[in-house]
Amino acid sequence: MTRRPLRAVDVLFVAAGGAVGAVLRHLVDASAPDSLFPWQTLAINVVGAFALAMLPVLAAVRRSHRVAAALGPGLLGGFTTVSAWAGQTRDLAAGGHVVVAGAYLALTLAAGLSAAALGRHLARRPEPDEALG
Template sequence: MKNSLFVALGGALGTLFRYIFNHLEYFTVFPYWTIAENVIGSFLLATLTGYVITKKVPLHWRNGLGPGLCGSFTTMSTFAYDSVFVAEYFSIYFASLYISVSLLFGITAAFAGLSLGKHIACQRNKEVDSV
């Protein structure tokens, strides 16, 4: 029950952040904001993962922040829709560019986040050991 509650709360926060983020944008046809949301979400989820694989974090926190918060902030369905939209209204070239940029930046952000999460956890371990 505790896990479900944390996932629901994280999901509500992630959805709220996504809503706010989407309303910051100026009108644009090209889906820059979907790229930004997914890159930020990839970075945050990987940072969290890097941290929790190094530290003992309770399951309800991992689930609330990972699938809950990050899962509701990012979006595969919008990415897929935007890919089709760009292909139809611009060109296959721009759709391919959009997909490539999204994947490249998302995966790069995930690698950077994973490294950062591990680094933060190791630094915290050093602080605890020196006390």
């Protein structure tokens, strides 16, 4: 695989996508009710893993490396959050909720990997033959 030369405009596409993703993540966090278990971060990371795996389905992503950069490392990179997941896991354990922290850690890994695998599987499915339909 050959790398494209890094250009300032490419960085701007990633930055713009990242800004939108971070705002979306903040809106999800802000709208979620308080709970011991950080459901909103779990949902964000699982949805993000699935969406990232599904990106190749979009024709615009296949045609433009800038759209791919804006949506992948940009939008979805800004939307998903490993740092919040790690911090929340640490805080749960430090607060005496070790079982909840372990469950959160395991559930996020299992659900995220499953969502990514499902998205990849769906993205690779052949399109139905239009000539038959």
